[in-house]
């Protein structure tokens with residue numbers, strides 16, 4: 006289907022599904038790193054309609070992917086042929102005892118605070134991690150000794166392969182360091198978290214402590230996609246890159262952060278090509294000096 010043909014019918018069709026059609030959005034506007042060319046976006050307010058929309062797209066031969074908060078994402082400058090489905094948070098968090106049912110589209114930091122207000126803790130380390138709950142689940146986000154996997158009881162997942170929504174128990178998912186056993190076409194819809202009852206003030210104090218550490222060691226006020234590379238077992242990617250004297254290294258408008266060497270910043274109208282070149286440079290230097298191949302943590306969509 007051509008781009009033009011897509012646009013003429015899609016807007017009405019998506020409206021019928023209760024979704025918004027945003028043609029040719031610049032992904033630089035939808036990612037924290039601020040690079041990336043155009044792609045069509047479908048914004049979905051009612052996740053129950055996802056099976057219908059996915060079936061419609063499949064029937065029309067339109068490839069699609071899920072766009073979360075865009076905080077761990079690097080999109081190529083030429084953009085993407087795929088339609089990006091983005092879930093919009095509609096539902097509130099539902100609490101029952103020490104459990105919380107959280108929509109995947111919820112902002113992670115906001116969700117942590119909403120749980121804290123109910124005197125439910127266990128997610129404090131994740132309060133400052135940008136992005137959505139769905140993105141955090143898929144990547145098994147972690148910080149300051151907490152991984153989201155620690156508190157997951159069950160998940161609602163749309164299986165792209167079958168077109169069905171399933172409830173998946175946590176014990177049936179393999180959660181690893183920044184990786185899960187979900188397949189690329191599985192879509193997180195929501196999660197039931199099992200939290201610890203703790204006073205709000207104590208939770209807040211721990212959140213503040215983590216945020217202080219983060220502020221001191223990470224360039225959180227600048228445009229980035231978080232840590233670019235995973236830590237190899239027993240090693241710190243940031244420490245190795247720092248030891249090589251690479252902090253402050255520029256390529257075009259991108260630069261390795263002076264504060265934390267595992268962050269690449271969009272300093273001045275960087276392109277995805279700038280960031281990718283800088284990543285290659287780092288990878289080569291680390292391989293040469295330490296004999297280790299760094300693995301990307303950031304998700305790269307090259308189209």
Ligand code: EPU
Nearest residue numbers: 148149150222231232234235236241243244247264265266
């Ligand atoms: N270090 C340096 N120079 C640097 C950066 C770090 O010497 O430029 C040293 C630090 O002094 C410390 C060690 O390296 O001794 C580890 O650094 P840090 O505590 O900052 O943790 P990290 O391993 O670099 C990980 C996660 C972060 C997470 C923090 C806090 C990865 C790739 N990174 O960073 O997650 O916020 O721990 O728990 O796992 C992310 O996922 O995007 C991310 C930023």
